[in-house]
Amino acid sequence: MNAPRSNQPRLERRAAIRVLLAERGDLLVVTGLGSTTYDAASLGDDERNFYLWGAMGGAAMVGLGVAIARPDRPVLVVTGDGDTLMGLGALATIGVQAPPNLAIAVFDNGRYAETGMQASHTDSAVDLVGVARSCGIAAAYDIADEAALAEFANRVQRKEQTLFGRVAILADEPPRVLPPRDGVLLKHRFRRATGVE
Amino acid sequence: MTVPSSPDWRDEVFAALKAAEIRQVGYVPDAGHARLIERVQAAPQIRAVPLTTEEEGIALAAGAWLGGQRAALLMQSSGVGNCINMLSLAKACRFPLTMLVTMRGEWAEFNPWQVAMGSKTQAALELMDVLVYRVEAENDAAPTVAAALDIAFNGGLVTAVLLAQRLIGAKRWVK
Numbered sequence: 326m327n328a329p330r331s332n333q334p335r336l337e338r339r340a341a342i343r344v345l346l347a348e349r350g351d352l353l354v355v356t357g358l359g360s361t362t363y364d365a366a367s368l369g370d371d372e373r374n375f376y377l378w379g380a381m382g383g384a385a386m387v388g389l390g391v392a393i394a395r396p397d398r399p400v401l402v403v404t405g406d407g408d409t410l411m412g413l414g415a416l417a418t419i420g421v422q423a424p425p426n427l428a429i430a431v432f433d434n435g436r437y438a439e440t441g442m443q444a445s446h447t448d449s450a451v452d453l454v455g456v457a458r459s460c461g462i463a464a465a466y467d468i469a470d471e472a473a474l475a476e477f478a479n480r481v482q483r484k485e486q487t488l489f490g491r492v493a494i495l496a497d498e499p500p501r502v503l504p505p506r507d508g509v510l511l512k513h514r515f516r517r518a519t520g521v522e
Numbered sequence: 523m524t525v526p527s528s529p530d531w532r533d534e535v536f537a538a539l540k541a542a543e544i545r546q547v548g549y550v551p552d553a554g555h556a557r558l559i560e561r562v563q564a565a566p567q568i569r570a571v572p573l574t575t576e577e578e579g580i581a582l583a584a585g586a587w588l589g590g591q592r593a594a595l596l597m598q599s600s601g602v603g604n605c606i607n608m609l610s611l612a613k614a615c616r617f618p619l620t621m622l623v624t625m626r627g628e629w630a631e632f633n634p635w636q637v638a639m640g641s642k643t644q645a646a647l648e649l650m651d652v653l654v655y656r657v658e659a660e661n662d663a664a665p666t667v668a669a670a671l672d673i674a675f676n677g678g679l680v681t682a683v684l685l686a687q688r689l690i691g692a693k694r695w696v697k
Contacts, residue, residue, distance in 0.1 A: 355585070375588055380611035383581035387611075390585020390593065393546055393569050414574030415581075422571060508615030512588065521590030 334469045338364055338432055338494040344474045345403065345430060345492075350482055353391055353519065357384035357404025359439040361432055365403060366504035372518035378506050382412030385429050389419050392427035395519070399426050399484050406433040406447045413456065419487060420461030428481040428488035429457075434496040442496060457489035465489040531689075534664035535622070536561040539568070539594055542671040546571060546586045548579030549596035554624030554690035558596060576601035577608035583619045584611050592675060595621045599643040599684070600636065609650040609680065616678035620671045621652070622685065629688040640687075647682050656684045663689065 342364040346354070354374045356362040362376040375391075377384055388402035409416075409431050419427065435448030447453055457465035468474050468490050477490045505511060516522035536558055539547070547562045548571045549555060563570045573579050576597045583593035597605075602623060612619055626633075627640020639646075647654050655670050657663045663685065670681040 353589075377611070379614065380581060380584075380608055382577070383584075383608055383611055386578045386581035387585040387588070389571075390546065390582040390587075390591075391589040392585075393571075394586050394589025394591035412578065412581075415578055417574050418571065418578055422569075508611075512615045512617065515588050516590065519588075519590075521588075 333493055335434070335493045335495045336469065336471065336474070337497070337499075338434070339367055339499050340471065341432065341474060341492050341494055342368060342403065344471050345401070345478050347475075347478065348482075351398055352481065353395065353398050353400045355384055355388045355391065355400070355402045357381075357402070357408035359405060359407075360498075361403045361405055362504065363499075363501045364432070366502040367499070370504045372514040374504070375511055375515050376504050378508070381408055382415070384408050385412060385415040385419060388427055388429065389415070389422060389424065392424040393422070396424070396426055398519070399428070399481050400424075401481055402427070402429045404429070404431060405438070406431055406435060406445045406453065407437050409453060410446055410451070416457055416460040416462065416489075420457075423461070423487050425486050426484040428477075428490070430477070430490045430492055432492050432494045434494045436496045438496065438498055453491045454489070457491075462487050462489045465491070467491050467493070469493040530557070531660040531663040532557045533561065535667050538664045538668040538671065540565070541668065542675065543592055544568060544594045544671070545591040546582065546593040547596065548573050548582045548593060550574075550576050550579075550598065550601050552596070552598035552624045554598070554685060555596045555622070558622075576604040580605055580608040580612055580619070584615065584617045587617050593619065594671070595619065597621065597623055599623055599625045599627060600639045602643045602646055602682075603639050606646060606650060609652065612680045613651060617680075618674045618678050619680045620667070620674045621680070621682040622667065623682055624685050624690055625687045627687075629686065631687065644684060651680075653679055653681045654684060655681065656686060658686045658689055660689065
């Protein structure tokens, strides 16, 4: 087993989501199941957020579908290391498609927070930035402070190239903020808020 | 391979996708879909999205619909098993989607490893409440695909068209 990466600097996850979405403009957001959905909801529910409450491994691909359909809008996927690891092939698929308006931010605490903080593969052997680069996503960054995260958020708005940000976060569990769970409601309100329904 | 009649049924299936205004087509390659994949890749109004595994396509189609576009998926019967949990996304949110599935493991199958999934493809889809149609004859292919697309996008349903191995032609193992 490789050694844990537990000694590196890490951001508090709620502070990270605040920086990421501070000036969201017309940004469309897809969140992965579990903690990143609560993180997005902690800033206030927004109809332009599509929260996944299941479909583990699917967040990045939902983001790709939105990004291809809406080249006029920046699209940000905010998800966790567990969701990303389950759908690792999605990074290869996104590398091939290379939509300039898609960004993926992975809140990486090296843990499955939802199920009891068990270690994920990123806690030891796996470097997600390296994976993303190897999949053809050249603009892939390791982010561990608010200034770098703010610069990433700024680049998301510019829609110049596919972005990947691995955001090192603390393995803590802030109070849960639960947005609506009705998938049909989430779907319709996202489409209405973005003018396609 | 069967000798294609004129017009080729696979071109008629492509025309059905175009008529239904499909804008994103996700696929894992299969010999039975080769011609359709070529047509999709050559169509300027359709984005061809090769996938590493079929369940990526279920999530892609959900995103496409959120963004106002229609998507279809092409896969082999073995890929259906990969989709099962991700179909919960379509079911929970009533995302519309049509899957075109080329069948293996049935008529004139050479490879017994294809039989396990091929013989359970329809049952697996129906377990997740996917509406399944099956095509055995060339003349039925395009009308069935058109009908499957129609009800999927009018009704917020997932539909699948199983293209029988007898229709596609058994894979040649000795070239």
